[in-house]
Amino acid sequence: KAGVTQTPRYLIKTRGQQVTLSCSPISGHRSVSWYQQTPGQGLQFLFEYFSETQRNKGNFPGRFSGRQFSNSRSEMNVSTLELGDSALYLCASSLGQVNSPLHFGNGTRLTVT
Amino acid sequence: QQQVKQSPQSLIVQKGGISIINCAYENTAFDYFPWYQQFPGKGPALLIAIRPDVSEKKEGRFTISFNKSAKQFSLHIMDSQPGDSATYFCAANFGNEKLTFGTGTRLTIIP
Numbered sequence: 001k002a003g004v005t006q007t008p009r010y011l012i013k014t015r016g017q018q019v020t021l022s023c024s025p026i027s028g029h030r031s032v033s034w035y036q037q038t039p040g041q042g043l044q045f046l047f048e049y050f051s052e053t054q055r056n057k058g059n060f061p062g063r064f065s066g067r068q069f070s071n072s073r074s075e076m077n078v079s080t081l082e083l084g085d086s087a088l089y090l091c092a093s094s095l096g097q098v099n100s101p102l103h104f105g106n107g108t109r110l111t112v113t
Numbered sequence: 114q115q116q117v118k119q120s121p122q123s124l125i126v127q128k129g130g131i132s133i134i135n136c137a138y139e140n141t142a143f144d145y146f147p148w149y150q151q152f153p154g155k156g157p158a159l160l161i162a163i164r165p166d167v168s169e170k171k172e173g174r175f176t177i178s179f180n181k182s183a184k185q186f187s188l189h190i191m192d193s194q195p196g197d198s199a200t201y202f203c204a205a206n207f208g209n210e211k212l213t214f215g216t217g218t219r220l221t222i223i224p
Binding site: 004033035041042043045048050055056058090092096097098099101102103104105106107 | 145147149154155156157158159162164202208209210211212213214215216217
């Protein structure tokens with residue numbers, strides 16, 4: 001079974017631009033969660049989508065948004081990029097049931113200059 | 114608000130020794146406590162998980178100890194090996210709520 005696939009692996013953007021990250025979950029998984037990982041803050045939850053609906057949301061500004069398609073693939077968008085948005089963005093899929101383990105992709109490394 | 118506090122931030126253990134990582138939580142509603150292991154360049158992967166109805170769970174060389182009254186849980190790695198060198202994250206949640214992670218422990222096993 002293929003794992004979680006995130007594209008692209010690396011991105012370099014300029015402050016003020018916007019960016020879209022993509023995540024393909026494991027086949028059969030209906031939940032996709034996004035996390036931001038930085039050395040100082042660890043893994044910070046952005047949002048979770050389940051069956052195309054946002055089910056949980058973290059404490060990030062509205063510049064961070066996401067969506068999920070009918071095939072469970074998900075995209076995350078960050079508008080008006082700031083230097084502090086530089087991080088590893090991780091996507092995780094699961095069956096979406098209580099205590100379902102999260103299966104993480106290898107992330108997209110975003111650098112904002 | 115950090116709901117899961119993890120310590121130490123980094124840990125160096127000799128090969129064959131016991132590695133111990135501790136976590137404390139605040140939300141008494143939490144009822145699921147997994148540990149994730151992350152190697153450089155990879156995403157975190159589930160290592161072992163426990164629910165509060167048991168005080169200990171063991172899988173191979175990895176053991177979770179859980180103390181509900183103290184709101185603490187810990188990961189013990191017995192007979193630590195160089196291949197165990199990685200970053201470890203504790204986490205907690207309840208129901209279908211988001212999984213809240215600790216800040217991570219970078220473990221290095223030296224020969």
